[in-house]
Amino acid sequence: MKIHLILWPAIALLSLMQAVAQNVKRQTDKHIVHQQERMVFKQWDRKKFTPTKGFLGLNYQYWLTWAWHPNYPKTDLRPLSASGPQTQRLLLVAAMKNTEEAYKKHADTLRNTALTETVNYAGAVSATDPLWQLYYKHEFHPLLQSNGPSALDGTEPTVRDYLTRTGALDWYLEETRTLAERLEGARTTNLDRGSRIIAYHRMLDEYRKLSSMWETKKQRAKLYLSLTKTNENVRQSGQAVTVPPGRTDSQIADDVLSKSKL
Known part of the structure; x- marks a missing residue:
């Protein structure tokens, strides 16, 4: 019985907290939303630097916000802008990649040339x-x-x-x-x-x-x-080989060979 008396109030409290959590409404500040859009992906639109001056520049919120940063609306600080740091980093990475590929191609050319020269000169191959x-x-x-x-x-x-x-x-x-x-x-x-x-x-x-x-x-x-x-x-055999005068050496050899056939 004591356990049931403890569990029922706990379950009721959790149900109440869940119901309260579901009824929470998301509150957004347009000034913060504009700043997030400016810094991330959208155009650096000076018209969305809120609060604005208002009628005859009498909006005190504008002066309290932007009077301390007069050059901020004029300077594009988006990371992905044309001159933003993220864009520059991406361009630098692309340039470094091209340089790396050029160095790799040059190194491969040197390697192939060295192998060709080695094959041409080395006696071992x-x-x-x-x-x-x-x-x-x-x-x-x-x-x-x-x-x-x-x-x-x-x-x-x-x-x-x-x-x-x-x-x-x-x-x-x-x-x-x-x-x-x-x-x-x-x-x-x-x-x-x-x-x-x-x-x-x-x-x-x-x-x-x-x-x-x-x-x-x-x-x-x-x-x-x-x-x-x-x-x-x-x-x-006792046969004499007579050599007629004026005979050449080849004729003499032919005579000797003819005698051998007898």
């Missing part, structure tokens, strides 16, 4: 050069994979023995080794791409000349061994 991959890698493959046995591929055992014994094979291997070292230096050295390609071209020309000389040596060694064997066979 020379293996990725398209011209090397498409052409020079294939042309220099025999040079990079050259060794002693492969240099004598396709030759007869007697020719191999002769080239090895006379030092021709050592000469060829030394030349190819030197050329391979120069090629490796051109690939790994930090060098302008154009100069690197020119170095490839020159060394490829030297390698082709060296390969041609080596093939010529092998052919000449084979011919020399063939002529030597023919001469030995002629000596053992």
Whole structure:
């Protein structure tokens, strides 16, 4: 019973407070409303600087309010006005954004230029050069994979023995080794791409000349061994080879070869 006696008065008091709160009427001051509109979004209208002077300027409220601030109605203090601080801040933010984008674009250009120059000069990435991959890698493959046995591929055992014994094979291997070292230096050295390609071209020309000389040596060694064997066979058979006067060396060689067929 005591609890009910306490709760009922409390509930009645709350209901009364809610009813009073709902009956509160919002009071607005037009002077404050005008000031809020001026400062936020509307035009700085001097006609709305209330209270006004009134008839013959006899409104004492005007003089009590604006006599202390005579320049206030003439000065536009809106933050979003053409010259307001908020407008200036927004313009400054936009200008700073444009400057930032310009700096970023300039930095990206410098980065791309630096990467391009690095790719053009760095020897560490020379293996990725398209011209090397498409052409020079294939042309220099025999040079990079050259060794002693492969240099004598396709030759007869007697020719191999002769080239090895006379030092021709050592000469060829030394030349190819030197050329391979120069090629490796051109690939790994930090060098302008154009100069690197020119170095490839020159060394490829030297390698082709060296390969041609080596093939010529092998052919000449084979011919020399063939002529030597023919001469030995002629000596053992006791046949004399007469050399008519005025014959050329090629005609003499043809006569020797014809004798070997008998």
